[in-house]
Amino acid sequence: MSAPTQHAAPQETSAEPRRASALVLEGVRDITPMVLGVVPFALAIGAAIGSSSIPSAAGVASGPAILAGSAQLTTVQMLDAGVAPVVIIASALMINARILLYSASMAPWFREEPLRRRLLLAVPVIDQLHFTCIPRFERGDLDQRGRRLYYAGAAGWLVGAWVMAQALAVAVGARLPDAAGLRVAAPLAMAGLLARTLPDRRSVTAAASAAVLAVVGVGLPLHSTVLVAAVGGMLAGSLAPVDRGRS
Numbered sequence: 387m388s389a390p391t392q393h394a395a396p397q398e399t400s401a402e403p404r405r406a407s408a409l410v411l412e413g414v415r416d417i418t419p420m421v422l423g424v425v426p427f428a429l430a431i432g433a434a435i436g437s438s439s440i441p442s443a444a445g446v447a448s449g450p451a452i453l454a455g456s457a458q459l460t461t462v463q464m465l466d467a468g469v470a471p472v473v474i475i476a477s478a479l480m481i482n483a484r485i486l487l488y489s490a491s492m493a494p495w496f497r498e499e500p501l502r503r504r505l506l507l508a509v510p511v512i513d514q515l516h517f518t519c520i521p522r523f524e525r526g527d528l529d530q531r532g533r534r535l536y537y538a539g540a541a542g543w544l545v546g547a548w549v550m551a552q553a554l555a556v557a558v559g560a561r562l563p564d565a566a567g568l569r570v571a572a573p574l575a576m577a578g579l580l581a582r583t584l585p586d587r588r589s590v591t592a593a594a595s596a597a598v599l600a601v602v603g604v605g606l607p608l609h610s611t612v613l614v615a616a617v618g619g620m621l622a623g624s625l626a627p628v629d630r631g632r633s
Contacts, residue, residue, distance in 0.1 A: 406535050409528075413539030416522060420514035421547045427455045428548050432555025434459060438466035442556045449549045453512055457481040488516040495523050496537075498530050507534070510541040595622035 428449075435445030445462060452458040457478045464474045488511050496504055518540050523533055599615040 404532060409532050409535035410539035410542075413518075413522075413536040413541075414543045416536075417514060417518045417540040417544055420518060421544055424455065424514060424544075425547060425551045428551035429555040431455060431459050431462065432552035434462050435552065436556040438462055440465055446549065446553050446556060449552050450509075450545055452478065452482075453510060453545065453548070454482050454485070484513075485511055488513070491520060492516065495519075495533055496530070499534065503534075507537065507541075510545050512544070514544055515541055591622050 431449075432446070435442060435448075438445065440462060448458055448461060452461060460481060461474055461478050464477065489508060492507075492511060493504075496507055499507065515537075519533075519537055522528070522536060528536060595618055596615040599618040
């Protein structure tokens, strides 16, 4: 899958300032299809928390703390199995390594924000937020304030729905789906995001390659399926021919 594009010095616009509520609601609206796609996975993770030996409050709190389904599920399962903490941390970091790419892509759009605010904005960075916000920012009609409000609306709705779905599953005691299906769900969902968001030949090649690697790589050591699928997809996309008429 293609690495997120680096953006140098996004240009501010002189457009008429828009109401804060309208910008926040626009972010909520645009990310809603993504939210509907992650809710089933969040319910499954909540069910895993409910059926484990981990205290429910701690399990649900891991949602906004880790904010990545595959890494969170791996952490819950490994804690429940009594795996050494250092192995759990290493596994979660490896699974979430792709978020460094998303952060590097998002950073130029918030370069004028103070450090404290930028650190807060970095907390919810995840696949769905990146692939919703970057195309919107690239339209060029939002200034620094507008981008911040749009981002806050999208991030707040995504994180809120993620945590609420997990809490609901813990409360109602939903059954845990097939474990293999859960391991494949996250990388396949990421490949689908890429194919939907970047519909050129290279991106489709990257997404298809990542999807194949996600299925073939189920059960890799340290739960590295997502990372392997991401890197393999990037390589495949970089080697694919460029569509005619595209730069």
